[in-house]
Amino acid sequence: MKSEPGDFSIDDLKKRPRRTEAWDGVRNFQARNMLRDAMRQGDLAFFYHSNCDEPGIAGIIEIASNGYPDPTAFDPHSKHFDPDSDPADPRWYLVDVRFKRKLRRLISLTELKKQKRLRNMQLLKRGNRLSVMPVGPAEWNLILEME
DNA sequence: GCCAACGTTGGC
DNA sequence: GCCAACGTTGGC
Numbered sequence: 001m002k003s004e005p006g007d008f009s010i011d012d013l014k015k016r017p018r019r020t021e022a023w024d025g026v027r028n029f030q031a032r033n034m035l036r037d038a039m040r041q042g043d044l045a046f047f048y049h050s051n052c053d054e055p056g057i058a059g060i061i062e063i064a065s066n067g068y069p070d071p072t073a074f075d076p077h078s079k080h081f082d083p084d085s086d087p088a089d090p091r092w093y094l095v096d097v098r099f100k101r102k103l104r105r106l107i108s109l110t111e112l113k114k115q116k117r118l119r120n121m122q123l124l125k126r127g128n129r130l131s132v133m134p135v136g137p138a139e140w141n142l143i144l145e146m147e
Numbered sequence: 148g149c150c151a152a153c154g155t156t157g158g159c
Numbered sequence: 160g161c162c163a164a165c166g167t168t169g170g171c
Contacts, residue, residue: 002169050168050169050170051168051169052169055169055170109170128169129167129168129169131168
């Protein structure tokens with residue numbers, strides 16, 4: 001799961017009450033489908049810092065809820081407001097996430113790219129811009145070994 | 148700041 | 160259904 005640390009970093013998540021926050025504002029249908037259908041409470045995820053000095057994986061978070069409608073889509077005062085999202089048929093979903101731990105060090109995008117065994121990882125595919133994407137079990141374990 | 152690689156929108 | 164225009168993402 002990607003976030004710009006200037007906007008919301010893993011340290012910000014750690015400071016939240018119960019170290020938990022709603023991952024709102026995702027406005028991409030592929031990512032929406034994963035939030036709504038694929039992710040389940042108790043799953044683990046990497047917290048990726050994007051669009052910053054050193055992009056890379058900063059830590060591990062736990063999915064703290066199943067997907068549910070993103071309330072910011074219905075809030076005219078939210079920058080994520082979407083007038084086309086009908087409360088009776090919500091267009092956008094989110095999950096709650098909980099801080100688990102930071103990695104002992106940030107594993108940078110550059111370093112991930114050097115790992116031949118990660119060459120098929122979705123994060124590293126050309127042109128990828130999804131803010132939420134799957135990580136395979138082998139990829140997950142390899143990254144933890146790099147820590 | 149630049150730009151490639153998308154996704155979305157809307158005219159036709 | 161096609162596709163140009165536009166907006167966004169995110170690495171560099």
